[in-house]
Amino acid sequence: MSPSSADAANPAPTGVGNGPAVSRREFDALFEAVRTWGRWSPADRGAWNRVTADHVRRAAARVRTGTVVPLALPWNTRPGPGNRKPALHHMTDLGDVEAPEPSTHKDFIAADYHGKGITHLDALCHIAYRGQLYDGRTAHEVVDAAGARFGAVSTLGPLVTRGVLLDLPAVLGIHWLEPGRAVHARDIVVVEKALDVTIGDGDAVLLRSGHVRRREELGAWDPDTASAGFHVDALPLLAERGIALLGADGDSDVRPSPVDGVHSPVHALAVAAMGMPLLDNLDLEALSAATATAGRYDFMLVVAPLNVPGGTGSPVNPVAVL
Numbered sequence: 001m002s003p004s005s006a007d008a009a010n011p012a013p014t015g016v017g018n019g020p021a022v023s024r025r026e027f028d029a030l031f032e033a034v035r036t037w038g039r040w041s042p043a044d045r046g047a048w049n050r051v052t053a054d055h056v057r058r059a060a061a062r063v064r065t066g067t068v069v070p071l072a073l074p075w076n077t078r079p080g081p082g083n084r085k086p087a088l089h090h091m092t093d094l095g096d097v098e099a100p101e102p103s104t105h106k107d108f109i110a111a112d113y114h115g116k117g118i119t120h121l122d123a124l125c126h127i128a129y130r131g132q133l134y135d136g137r138t139a140h141e142v143v144d145a146a147g148a149r150f151g152a153v154s155t156l157g158p159l160v161t162r163g164v165l166l167d168l169p170a171v172l173g174i175h176w177l178e179p180g181r182a183v184h185a186r187d188i189v190v191v192e193k194a195l196d197v198t199i200g201d202g203d204a205v206l207l208r209s210g211h212v213r214r215r216e217e218l219g220a221w222d223p224d225t226a227s228a229g230f231h232v233d234a235l236p237l238l239a240e241r242g243i244a245l246l247g248a249d250g251d252s253d254v255r256p257s258p259v260d261g262v263h264s265p266v267h268a269l270a271v272a273a274m275g276m277p278l279l280d281n282l283d284l285e286a287l288s289a290a291t292a293t294a295g296r297y298d299f300m301l302v303v304a305p306l307n308v309p310g311g312t313g314s315p316v317n318p319v320a321v322l
Helices: 024-034 043-050 053-061 168-172 185-195 211-218 232-241 265-273 285-294
Strands: 068-070 088-094 105-110 120-122 159-167 204-208 245-248 278-280 298-303 313-315 319-321
Touching: 024 232, 024 265, 053 159, 053 298, 068 285, 159 168, 159 185, 159 285, 168 185, 168 204, 168 285, 185 232, 204 285, 204 298, 232 265, 265 278
Parallel strands: 159 204, 204 245, 245 278
Antiparallel strands: 068 319, 088 105, 120 278, 120 313, 159 298, 298 319
């Protein structure tokens, strides 16, 4: 079903703000409601424990055309409003260091990647709420200058599962959601009906807000100040569906935050309460076009983080296969 086929029985979501506002007391109750501490072993793989060999086979069965779509932004070495800590890239060998034949060329890359400029995965040690990581581990006891001893990215390993694209701008017939636009649980239901796709157990859910296209057409802005993303009221629905991974072309959180005193409430709920890694800063424009052409919005998703012992996450180039 194409986005334009959504009918009057499934009206488009309304509202453009980041609200409604959520008190700290309401947020803490929500945290307890979606918390999955004590559910899995090993605990520091969190919701990735949901994904079994059956899920991998199901994801592979979704491949029809063999179209491969990379989902990462280019390595971003240019400073700007959305890239306060640019990545590094420089040459270390121009073919003139070693003995000739064959000559070699080498380079160096590095990044402080937990920002807005690099596509990356957040591991479970990345986020603590009230001093606790996922599964109730005290953050300062398991994370120090040497890295993390619980919830490190090296524990996760690669993930192959079914991905679902929530292409809300396509459903609404617009190019992008304006920064500050919250995506609610009701929006998810509308997108599912319009795109004829249903989020299920072990899935990876990717939200396209059109962030990348807006930046390309209108220029960069500070996404820490305003960006489209999920309102916290979407998380109980995603928890009920049993998803394993959440990602977006922003960082999943609507900004400014609707929760008093919590600057990244979706991060706190997803990572610290639900044990669910996050994919931040995806480029979903090519996937939007590919899924529209294919007429279906689910696919096989492959995510392979770097094997960094003690690491809080990893730059990644996730791949969707249709």
